Amino acid sequence: MIRPFHVWHLPSSQWGMDKGARMAGGTRWFPLILFIAMVSLRPLVAQDMPSPTRINPVAPTAITENARRLLELGQLYMGRNNPAYACTPEELTAQQRNDAAQPALSTLQQLTTLYPKYADGWLWLGIALTETLCYSKQSPKGAPSSTPATITEGVRAFRTAYECNPTDLVCVTYYGDALMQYRADFDAARQLWENYFKIAKTDMQKVTALTQAARACLNKAYFGKIEKRLSPEQVKQEFQAAERFVQQAAAICPQAPHVTAMQGLLKQYRTTLYGK
Numbered sequence: 001m002i003r004p005f006h007v008w009h010l011p012s013s014q015w016g017m018d019k020g021a022r023m024a025g026g027t028r029w030f031p032l033i034l035f036i037a038m039v040s041l042r043p044l045v046a047q048d049m050p051s052p053t054r055i056n057p058v059a060p061t062a063i064t065e066n067a068r069r070l071l072e073l074g075q076l077y078m079g080r081n082n083p084a085y086a087c088t089p090e091e092l093t094a095q096q097r098n099d100a101a102q103p104a105l106s107t108l109q110q111l112t113t114l115y116p117k118y119a120d121g122w123l124w125l126g127i128a129l130t131e132t133l134c135y136s137k138q139s140p141k142g143a144p145s146s147t148p149a150t151i152t153e154g155v156r157a158f159r160t161a162y163e164c165n166p167t168d169l170v171c172v173t174y175y176g177d178a179l180m181q182y183r184a185d186f187d188a189a190r191q192l193w194e195n196y197f198k199i200a201k202t203d204m205q206k207v208t209a210l211t212q213a214a215r216a217c218l219n220k221a222y223f224g225k226i227e228k229r230l231s232p233e234q235v236k237q238e239f240q241a242a243e244r245f246v247q248q249a250a251a252i253c254p255q256a257p258h259v260t261a262m263q264g265l266l267k268q269y270r271t272t273l274y275g276k
Helices: 019-025 032-044 065-081 094-114 119-131 148-164 169-181 186-199 203-226 232-252 257-274
Strands: none
Touching: 065 094, 065 119, 094 119, 119 148, 119 169, 148 169, 169 186, 169 203, 186 203, 203 232, 203 257, 232 257
């Protein structure tokens, strides 16, 4: 799948909940060629979830110390299984990493059961369901252990995190990435980011919303073309929509990495998509 912005993995130094640090250091850029792996996942996910609805900003639910401790425990186990989420690097055997997978999942499931309005709990449950690794002699660095069922559950968890706190950029980002990566629902992802743009408070938040909306349009144009689901005119319309989003973002902050990366991708795929 076209992924101008890779899933913004949580910074190891902050357990992933510092939004400013995430914005500054969590963005990674990946080329279009990764679509092959993403396409292989798309048919595996149930299409039973509605598209994002209008954002109604609400105050985050008050969280107890017990909830925070459960979250930290779940994060600890998750970091032991998948080093990308570790607070600090650990030298562990393959068996120790494998053994951490189930406690991570069960701890976060317990957390969301006890505190169903805790956005961070649902966010990390989604991560555990989709990002857990399995280690073996064939995969000493770990291979994805997700299944069609856990992917479906993971997307639902990301959606619930978003619904619990729809103004939180981290929750919006993970849910938006899940919509594109696992469901290939580019229209829903675009709407999600357009909704977020309406309530964004800073220029960086607005630029992020606009460039992510452009990303959704570019995905739709590309897959619509190669899978022959869109006519040439529809492909052109989606590409031009992506261009408009990027132009809006450039008017706000022309030198932002999000903007320059998307400008480069649009230039790269213009001829591929509609020959100009």
